[in-house]
Amino acid sequence: MTSSRTADPASAPGRRQGLSELLVPVLLLGIGLAVLVDASGLEEGLGRSGPVGPKAIPYAIGAALVAAALWLAVDVLRGGRGEQESGEDVDLSHGSDWRTLGVLFGALLVNTLLIERVGWPVSGAVLFFGSAYALGSRRVVRDVVLSFALSIGSWYLFVLGLDIELPVGLLNGIL
Amino acid sequence: MDALANLADGFATALTPVNLLFAVVGVLLGTMIGVLPGIGPAMAIALLLPVTYSLEATQAFIMFAGIYYGGMYGGSTTSILLNTPGESASVVTAIEGNQMAKRGRAAQALATAAIGSFIAGTIGTMLVVLLAPSIVGLAVQMGAPDYFAVMVLAFVAVTSVLGASRVRGFCSLLLGLVIGLVGIDQTTGQQRLTFGVPQLADGIDVVVVAVGLFALGEALWVAAHLRHTSAQVIPTGAARMGRADWRRSWGPWLRGTAIGFPFGAVPAGGAEIPTFLSYVLEKRLSKHPEEFGHGAIEGVAGPEATNNASAAGGLVPLLTLGLPVTATAAVLLAAFQQYGIQPGPLLLENEPELVWGLLASLLIGNAILLVLNLPLAPVWAKLLRIPRPYLYAGILFFASIGGYAANGSTVDLVLLLVFGVLGFVMRRYGLPVLPAIIGVILGPRAELQLRRALQISDGELSGLANTWFSISVYAVVALVVLLPVLLRVLQRRQRGAGPGDGTTSEAPERVLHSSSEGRL
Structure with missing residues (x-):
């Protein structure tokens, strides 16, 4: 209708x-x-x-x-079309960028598979770096530093500050 | 004035130094996250949920009170300062506010939004304080058929009021109901739709669904269509306004509050319609109608007040009936459920400290918001320049923490991914997200009440509508279903007769029709 x-x-x-x-x-x-x-x-x-x-x-x-x-x-x-959602950062003049989506999905999947094996400080950093890269950030050194700062920082915040368990994995004993 | 005495107790709870600190942190976090482009209040609360996992319930809700109003205010800052179309509830604010900002009146636009939000939020919250006890008094007498009827109303309202396409709203609701089915059947203990996965037996965590649909789905959707020309941020100083602006703003603030609150309080689907009504009303009443569309301060003051008043109004069904009517309220309800708290008529009786503390914190948070945000406006404006790769990578990052921390299980991360993809598909094909989340939350409870009602009536269907209350609710349901059809027929007839009414503003109407669900 x-x-x-x-x-x-x-x-x-x-x-x-x-x-x-x-x-x-x-x-x-x-x-x-x-x-x-x-x-x-x-x-x-x-x-x-x-x-x-x-x-x-x-x-x-x-x-x-x-x-x-x-x-x-x-x-x-009968010609009805769903309305694509617009937004502040959304440009609907081009179609979905499947390469970006693929890399993002991959980063999320890697985190899901690795989080309990290598720990959040590593898998989270991979997730952030991969996502930022997929979205066009190319300042590799800065991104790597930022990724680890975020994942290690958030690990400390949640585990020590908020008493919420996140896997420590490989960095057990170091953090 | 029992309610006021209770509210005073609430203030005693909320005003301890530690709790006050949580309120300030909540306001700051809420505004900060809400200002970030692409993050609306619902997503802000969803992303901040894990931060409160280990807090005690009262403190967590004091913090949520701050996040609730802070996130909303942050959203309007974005629409005023960012030179790209915003959406949904802040769509009208975006039109006039952005025009004002372009004319060098960003500070005034932000000020009228902040003060209007404060006034509307304060009046609205006070109305909740005064109304809630008497509604609870009515609600405790409600039986299973009444509850079921109210939930049917909520389902119908979110699917048919929101968005351009009813069939898509309906599809979205059904998807939510299916997600709600997963898990052990409450009466016979059998597993439904778990496909042998043991972690699904407890059902799917609403938080995971909310974070997946709102945060992950939105981030993936934006990422696939990222605007590559960087959006232009209009610089601003501290928010302030002159005497003439005050004179033009106070009327719209109060009228906006009066329009917004009732719309929020009935389960009719959010702030989109009342903000638009407020805009049209202010344009009619204004001495400067020619300024509308080019940055009229009334066009910011009215809709902003309306938006906040309707958010406050939304707390009435949420706290008294456990019925969320907006995306933000739905996520707030998910937060309640994390603590094993079931909002509803008994909440006020069982957890008075929490409810009155929450209401007092809403008032306190609102005041903090005003004090902080007028001078902090330039700082928030800087946040709008955050590089987009970092912003959206950050959303995925924190959504993943939230998904994992909910139960400490990778199964939830897999589910998160599934709901993220679902959220993407829904945005792509115009299925509104809100009906789905309402379906997830209310579906299981609706089934429980339905079975209970039919058990009482021994299987007679008439047992579903055997009280005056349920009958009148079904009458409203019929109205909600039939009214749009009727309006469309009338519209078609009118269009056949001649050109439409030229006095209504064209711009917001166009946006209102084209933005289906908008910023969650």
């Missing part, structure tokens, strides 16, 4: 955007089906109290997701 028609569906980039827009209903449909399948595996009788069991709500939400996916697909096919 309501849709903001920002892109012209007739123009080539507009049409390409239109096709990628269908990813959302596909994603919703997939999630909806997964919820329905998961719900069907639940036992109704188990320790049940009251007329509504554990299945009812997941069934309702799963079905609603499938319906919403169809509704959204119809909206997209």
Whole structure:
């Protein structure tokens, strides 16, 4: 029903955007089906109290997701386009910069995989350095120093100052 | 005046030297983080959550009180001084405020925003103090069907009031509800949607969802579209204003407060509509309507006061019903839940020290904000020049700390990444983020109340609407659903008849329609 028609569906980039827009209903449909399948595996009788069991709500939400996916697909096919979010530092005149995103995602993933192995002081520094590099910072020496200052500083702040556990890892005994 | 006596007790809690220090730190941190471009108040609170993990609840909330108003004030500073379009609740401030700044009146724009925020925040918080006990008195009589009805209203309001596209709001809500389903079913103890991952059995931590959607998602989204020409920051001195500015500002401040508070207090979806209403109203009432669009001080004073009053109003449903209506309130609720505190009618009874301490701290924080921010404006302006690679790398860095520290588990970092990507996709395809987070928070509670209500009525569906309260709430729900449809039909008819009403300002209307969700 309501849709903001920002892109012209007739123009080539507009049409390409239109096709990628269908990813959302596909994603919703997939999630909806997964919820329905998961719900069907639940036992109704188990320790049940009251007329509504554990299945009812997941069934309702799963079905609603499938319906919403169809509704959204119809909206997209009729020319409806999602409004990309704007912002102070956002320039929507060009498409998503996938290289930057890839490196950022990689930095986050490396931190996730390494944090308990090498500790936050190292993995956090890699995360910050990698992200800053991906976003175009090229002052390597300054960035390395800053990354370690931040990760070691935040480790001290959280572990000693705030009494919150962050893995120390490789630098155990040094910090 | 029971409430005032309680408030005095709250002041006694909040005014100990240590607690006062937490309030000052909260205001400073909140403003500092809120000023940074791309970080709105909700993200500011989400990023600062881990700092309070080890604090005692009262102190943590005193700090949050400072962060709450500080983050909001910081946001308006950004929109006034930064020469790029801002969004959502501060969109109107951005238009007039930035115009004022360009004409060399940045100091006056910041001053009217700061003083207006102070006045609106103070009046608003006092209204919360006076209203909360009587609403709690009503709320303790509410049963399961009433609660369920109120939650349905919240769901409908956030999906249909916000944003340009209802279907996308609805999709976003459903995504949130699915996230809320994950974990052990409350009545039968069976695992739902955990896919055999033991760490998911306790459900997904709301903090992880909030940090992922608000902070990580936003940072990834901005990073992919980073503006490469550096934004132009307008320099400013200490915020101050002259007698003529005072004369033009006090009316808009008070009217803005009157418009903002009720909009915040009903679950109707944030400050976007009331700030716009305030703007239009001030333009109609102004003796200088020609200045609007070119830097009219009323156009900053009114909407800014409205914004803060509506934030204060949002505390009413949050504290009395446990119902968040804005992104900021949602994150605040997540913070409550971190402490095992469930906002709702019983909160005032069970944790009076905390609630009254929080309200007193809001008043104190507001005063600190005014005292600090008028002279500190030039310092905050410098923060706007932070190199963007460092800013967004820093957001990812602190979001990762927050995600990990919530439970000390890498599973949460994986989830954080998943929600970060989801947040990115939602921003790309115009799905508003707020309905999702409301779904995560309220979904499980709505299910609980629904099952309870149907248990009482023995499965009869009529048991969901058997009180005057629930019936009237469903009437409001019907209104919220049907009104936009009705308006659209009328609009179409009007458009067919001739050109639209030429008196309303074009600029904010355009932005209002084009910015769907805006800065969280």
